[in-house]
Amino acid sequence: MPEFAHRLAKAQALMKKADLSALLLTTEPDVRYFTGFLTRFWESPTRPWFVVIPAQGQPIAVIPAIGAHLMGQTWITDVRTWRAPNYDDDGIGLLADTLTEVTSAGERIGIPDQMETHVRMPFSDLNRLQQRLKSRMFASDAAIVRNIRMIKSDAEVLKIQTSCDIAERAFDRVAEIAQAGVPLSQIFRKFQALCLDEGADWVAYLAGAAGQGGYADVISPAADDPLENGDVLMLDTGLVTDGYFCDFDRNFSVGPPSQQVQSAHDTLMRATQAAFDIARPGATMADLFYAMNDVVNPDASGSDAGRLGHGVGMQLTEWPSIIPDDHTPLAAGMVLTLEPGVVVFGDKMMVHEENIVITVNTPQFLSRFQPEKMRVI
Amino acid sequence: MPEFAHRLAKAQALMKKADLSALLLTTEPDVRYFTGFLTRFWESPTRPWFVVIPAQGQPIAVIPAIGAHLMGQTWITDVRTWRAPNYDDDGIGLLADTLTEVTSAGERIGIPDQMETHVRMPFSDLNRLQQRLKSRMFASDAAIVRNIRMIKSDAEVLKIQTSCDIAERAFDRVAEIAQAGVPLSQIFRKFQALCLDEGADWVAYLAGAAGQGGYADVISPAADDPLENGDVLMLDTGLVTDGYFCDFDRNFSVGPPSQQVQSAHDTLMRATQAAFDIARPGATMADLFYAMNDVVNPDASGSDAGRLGHGVGMQLTEWPSIIPDDHTPLAAGMVLTLEPGVVVFGDKMMVHEENIVITVNTPQFLSRFQPEKMRVI
Numbered sequence: 001m002p003e004f005a006h007r008l009a010k011a012q013a014l015m016k017k018a019d020l021s022a023l024l025l026t027t028e029p030d031v032r033y034f035t036g037f038l039t040r041f042w043e044s045p046t047r048p049w050f051v052v053i054p055a056q057g058q059p060i061a062v063i064p065a066i067g068a069h070l071m072g073q074t075w076i077t078d079v080r081t082w083r084a085p086n087y088d089d090d091g092i093g094l095l096a097d098t099l100t101e102v103t104s105a106g107e108r109i110g111i112p113d114q115m116e117t118h119v120r121m122p123f124s125d126l127n128r129l130q131q132r133l134k135s136r137m138f139a140s141d142a143a144i145v146r147n148i149r150m151i152k153s154d155a156e157v158l159k160i161q162t163s164c165d166i167a168e169r170a171f172d173r174v175a176e177i178a179q180a181g182v183p184l185s186q187i188f189r190k191f192q193a194l195c196l197d198e199g200a201d202w203v204a205y206l207a208g209a210a211g212q213g214g215y216a217d218v219i220s221p222a223a224d225d226p227l228e229n230g231d232v233l234m235l236d237t238g239l240v241t242d243g244y245f246c247d248f249d250r251n252f253s254v255g256p257p258s259q260q261v262q263s264a265h266d267t268l269m270r271a272t273q274a275a276f277d278i279a280r281p282g283a284t285m286a287d288l289f290y291a292m293n294d295v296v297n298p299d300a301s302g303s304d305a306g307r308l309g310h311g312v313g314m315q316l317t318e319w320p321s322i323i324p325d326d327h328t329p330l331a332a333g334m335v336l337t338l339e340p341g342v343v344v345f346g347d348k349m350m351v352h353e354e355n356i357v358i359t360v361n362t363p364q365f366l367s368r369f370q371p372e373k374m375r376v377i
Numbered sequence: 378m379p380e381f382a383h384r385l386a387k388a389q390a391l392m393k394k395a396d397l398s399a400l401l402l403t404t405e406p407d408v409r410y411f412t413g414f415l416t417r418f419w420e421s422p423t424r425p426w427f428v429v430i431p432a433q434g435q436p437i438a439v440i441p442a443i444g445a446h447l448m449g450q451t452w453i454t455d456v457r458t459w460r461a462p463n464y465d466d467d468g469i470g471l472l473a474d475t476l477t478e479v480t481s482a483g484e485r486i487g488i489p490d491q492m493e494t495h496v497r498m499p500f501s502d503l504n505r506l507q508q509r510l511k512s513r514m515f516a517s518d519a520a521i522v523r524n525i526r527m528i529k530s531d532a533e534v535l536k537i538q539t540s541c542d543i544a545e546r547a548f549d550r551v552a553e554i555a556q557a558g559v560p561l562s563q564i565f566r567k568f569q570a571l572c573l574d575e576g577a578d579w580v581a582y583l584a585g586a587a588g589q590g591g592y593a594d595v596i597s598p599a600a601d602d603p604l605e606n607g608d609v610l611m612l613d614t615g616l617v618t619d620g621y622f623c624d625f626d627r628n629f630s631v632g633p634p635s636q637q638v639q640s641a642h643d644t645l646m647r648a649t650q651a652a653f654d655i656a657r658p659g660a661t662m663a664d665l666f667y668a669m670n671d672v673v674n675p676d677a678s679g680s681d682a683g684r685l686g687h688g689v690g691m692q693l694t695e696w697p698s699i700i701p702d703d704h705t706p707l708a709a710g711m712v713l714t715l716e717p718g719v720v721v722f723g724d725k726m727m728v729h730e731e732n733i734v735i736t737v738n739t740p741q742f743l744s745r746f747q748p749e750k751m752r753v754i
Contacts, residue, residue, distance in 0.1 A: 041596040043582040043615060044694040045493045046687065066683060069594040083683045085492060087702045113500035115462060116422045123490035124517060140501060185578075192579065193570040201562075201598070202569065203579065205420040217446040219418040221578070238420060306443060306460045310423065317421040325464045 003155055004075050007034055010148050011053055018142040021107035022099055023053035026120040029314040030112060030145055034059050036074040038243045040202065041067070047084045048121040050095050054102035062095045092125050096132040103136055110141035116319055117146070146319045150311060151333040157357050157366075159244035160313060160335055163200070164355055164366040167237050170194040171250045175377045178233060180254050181226050184210050187233070188222040195239045204245065205238030205316050210254075213261055214348030229255040232350060233377070238316040247312045247337050248353040248367045252377045264344045265374040268352035271295035271340035272369070275309075275322075279336070279356060279363040285326035292322070292340040309339040312355060334358040335366065380532060381452050384411055387525050388430055395519040398484035399476055400430040403497040406691035407489060407522055411436050413451040415620045417579065418444070424461045425498040427472050431479035439472045469502050473509040480513055487518035493696055494523070523696050527688060528710040534734050534743075536621035537690060537712055540577070541732055541743040544614050547571040548627045552754045557606050557631050561587050562599040564610070572616045581622065582615030582693050587631075590638055591725030606632040609727060610754070615693040624689045624714050625730040625744045629754045641721045642751040645729035648672035648717035649746070652686075652699075656713070656733060656740040662703035669699070669717040686716040689732060711735040712743065 011034070015023065025031050028042040031051045042049075050062040061076050064084035071079050080098060082091050099109060111119060119126055130138060152160070170191065177190035192203040208222065209215035210233040218236065227233060236249035253261060271292040278291055292308045311318035312335055320328040322336070336358065341351040355366040388411070392400065402408050405419040408428045419426075427439040438453050441461035448456050457475060459468050476486060488496060496503055507515060529537070547568065554567035569580040585599065586592035587610040595613065604610060613626035630638060648669040655668055669685045688695035689712055697705040699713070713735065718728040732743040 038598055039596045040582055040584060040598070045495075045692055046694045046698070047683075064683060067596060070597050073597075085683055085698050085700060087492075087700075090492065111500055113504075115464075115467065115499055117499060118422075118495060118497050119500050120495050122492055122494060123488055123496050126496075127490075189573040189577070193573045196566040196570045196573075200566070202583065205417055206579065207417060219416045219443060220447050220450075221415055221417070306424075306441060306462055315422055317423045321423070321462050323462060323464075 003153060004034065004036060007148060008053065008059065011144060012055060014142070014144045014148070015053070015055055015110065018110065018144060019108055020110040020139065020141065021055050021103040023110045023141055023145065024099065025051040025053065025112065025145070027112070027117055029149070030117070032243060032314060033145070033149055035061060035071065035076050037061070037067070037071055039067070039070055048091055048125070050091065052098050052102060060098055060102070062091060062098050064091070090125060092128050092132065096129060099133060099136065105135040106137070108137045108139045109133070110139055110144065112141045112145045114143050114146055114319070116315065116317065149313065150319055151331060152313055152335050152357070153333070156244065156313060157333070157335060159242050160246060160355070161366050163239055163241045163244055163246035164248070166195060166198045166200050166241060167239055167246045167248065168368050169198040170237070171235070174235065174250070174252055178227060178252065178377055180229050183224045183226050184208070185222040185224050187227070191235055191237070195237060199241065200239040201241050203237065203239045205247070206235065208233070208235040210234070211348060213258060214264070214344035214350050216348055218351055227254050230258070232261055234351065236353065243314060245312055245314070245316050246355055246367065247316050248355050249351060250370070250375065251350060251352065252375045254377055256376060257374050260344060261350070262374055264342050264350045266372065267296055267342050268340050268350060269370060269372060272338050272352060272354055275338045276356060276363060276365070279330060279358060281330050281332060281358065281360060283330050285320050285322050285328045285330070286324050288338070289322045289324055289326070292338065296340045296342045308341070309337040311335065312337055330358045332358055332360045380530060381411065381413060384525060385430065385436065388521060389432060391519070391521045391525070392430070392432060392487065395487065395521060396485055397487040397516065397518065398432050398480040400487045400518055400522065401476065402428040402430065402489065402522070404489070404494055406526070407494070409620060409691060410522070410526055412438060412448065412453050414438070414444070414448055416444070416447055425468055425502070427468065429475050429479060437475055437479070439468060439475050441468070467502060469505050469509065473506060476510060476513065482512040483514070485514045485516045486510070487516055487521065489518045489522045491520055491523055491696070493692065493694065526690065527696055528708060529690055529712050529734070530710070533621065533690060534710070534712060536619050537623060537732070538743050540616055540618045540621055540623035541625070543572060543575045543577050543618060544616055544623045544625065545745050546575040547614070548612070551612065551627070551629055555604060555610060555629065555754055558603050560601045560603050561585070562601050564604070565599040568612055568614070572614060576618065577616040578618050580614060580616045582624070583612065585610070585612040587611070588725060590635060591641070591721035591727050593725055595728055604631050607635070609634070609638055611728065613730065620691060622689055622691070622693050623732055623744065624693050625732050626728060627747070627752065628727060628729065629752045631754055633753060634751050637721055638727070639751055641719050641727045643749065644673055644719050645717050645727060646747060646749060649715050649729060649731055652715045653733060653740060656707060656735060658707050658709060658735065658737060660707050662697050662699050662705045662707070663701050665715070666699045666701055666703070669715065673717045673719045684716070685718070686714045688712065689714055707735045709735055709737045
């Protein structure tokens with residue numbers, strides 16, 4: 001399996017530089033990235049799952065017995081299990097033994113400790129593990145996992161492209177399910193069904209809003225209020241196929257858009273295009289921010305949304321972020337969302353989002369860049 | 378809002394007993410339980426969300442500005458925000474200031490640290506927070522949050538009932554989408570669409586399997602293999618309405634079941650009934666385990682699945698677990714899954730699951746207990 005072997009080799013090379021004798025992985029994307037272990041069972045918060053990357057040799061899975069069959073179908077051969085849940089020792093002893101086996105006293109064990117991650121185990125177990133391994137040192141993974149995951153392989157880009165294509169086809173069918181009079185909550189349900197019908201494995205994320213000439217919030221659940229003429233309907237989905245997300249939105253005007261709404265749409269398209277035009281190696285995330293912000297928000301340095309885009313892949317949102325403080329240089333294989341927002345009528349907003357992949361030359365849209373004329377339903 | 382005020386009062390009474398001057402909440406269900414903050418935006422791992430429960434007074438939300446509008450619609454009045462993501466300080470300063478304000482030097486701050494939870498913030502930020510608050514002590518929350526959440530209010534039971542009813546209606550329609558020749562992956566997509574059509578807000582979890590006379594694994598993604606006559610198809614869903622899960626499965630025989638399969642089904646029904654019959658205050662979780670295990674697995678003390686059921690509510694799986702070591706006494710308001718499994722043909726299994734609520738008298742099924750005859754499609 002060259003893809004996984006390649007990921008492992010990259011990690012082990014960086015571990016050597018960072019003086020780390022092992023990596024301890026605990027989250028769904030980190031575990032999956034190095035093993036291929038794909039299951040929705042992570043929705044259950046009960047069981048912890050651990051993968052240890054040693055300085056040399058293959059990754060070791062330290063997992064509940066219920067996962068042995070599925071992990072056994074990946075490229076991982078060293079699978080150590082316990083019967084979880086176990087109130088006396090829910091895998092911590094087995095994990096400590098494994099980490100002791102692959103490291104020596106005084107050596108450092110890296111844990112991904114940056115933004116967009118956390119240590120997925122009970123806090124009491126994390127403390128217990130640190131007690132058990134006092135002769136080792138827990139340290140930052142020096143962003144190794146994040147930095148490797150940031151650059152997608154061709155196979156990964158293809159999976160994200162597949163999710164984008166499915167979402168586009170679902171967005172193209174929104175007129176089938178959304179008209180004036182239909183409650184937003186029903187539109188949310190039916191849109192998810194459209195995504196599934198077009199081939200999504202599941203719809204991990206759907207947000208949206210509708211309001212006269214714009215909306216006030218982009219993270220609220222759908223209310224039962226019916227759509228009205230003059231509303232702007234926004235749907236933003238992160239659907240998943242084969243474990244990879246897309247993340248983009250589409251706006252629809254219920255009836256012909258007002259001049260202000262069409263103008264806001266135009267502004268969003270210009271902002272997106274401005275970032276797209278410079279999105280190639282040599283530019284930074286901050287450059288993308290200013291390219292968009294100069295169009296949508298020329299008088300200020302940001303908005304409450306906090307950023308104008310981000311990475312996307314095995315997670316709905318990944319490192320890096322399009323903010324002034326992010327100086328990450330763009331590199332071929334990075335998949336990003338461009339997500340400008342604009343204020344309409346003083347207290348409402350409209351947001352727009354596309355997905356792109358950075359290449360050695362010009363970037364490519366993975367979603368289909370929206371035309372000048374706003375979609376009308 | 379009597380429901381939320383009641384939750385807060387219970388927490389603060391237990392905090393006093395446990396000598397905790399504040400609780401720090403970081404996970405979606407814990408934050409929502411005390412605030413009502415419901416959004417799918419948690420799917421994005423980028424932003425942390427914090428709620429502080431002081432010894433007296435109202436909860437304080439310390440959250441990214443993008444959530445201010447939605448949090449402002451809950452009963453919470455003290456909402457403190459920062460623009461996230463912020464690479465210099467992603468809310469830790471604001472959180473430390475808030476915790477300092479509501480506690481005094483030497484006092485203890487409780488963090489939920491038990492099974493089924495974790496601290497949802499980057500590990501480096503957790504370390505930074507502990508550094509900033511050296512004059513306070515971080516301690517276990519003494520299972521306060523878990524224990525309060527374990528007993529559901531009538532309003533919560535009603536929400537779970539709603540999710541169960543929706544899932545039952547979807548299961549009743551499985552013959553519409555599943556026949557011999559249809560790939561399992563397509564059945565998964567169409568079943569999720571059925572759940573949405575019947576009223577689910579979203580389908581957070583779907584697992585399942587199909588195989589001749591049983592299946593080998595209950596957590597794998599669906600393959601593209603078509604259903605065949607003689608297969609047993611199992612679908613297990615945790616769909617969500619108004620933020621509450623159901624969690625149960627149904628088995629279907631493709632064509633008339635073999636005698637072994639029907640017999641396995643009978644065994645599973647008898648096991649479920651045996652646990653149901655004793656599920657009332659006075660019994661413990663261990664009692665439920667042995668009631669079922671004596672029927673499905675009389676020669677052994679457990680299986681790789683590790684447990685025969687668990688709590689369900691704001692999470693797909695919650696405390697407590699139906700295992701021999703769990704001596705939690707049943708109490709009115711606990712919502713549980715009964716989930717026996719049985720080995721078929723030596724290397725395959727069948728699992729069954731129902732949802733019940735404990736009352737002061739006999740329990741009640743929230744799902745519809747399955748009849749003796751196995752469902753045939």
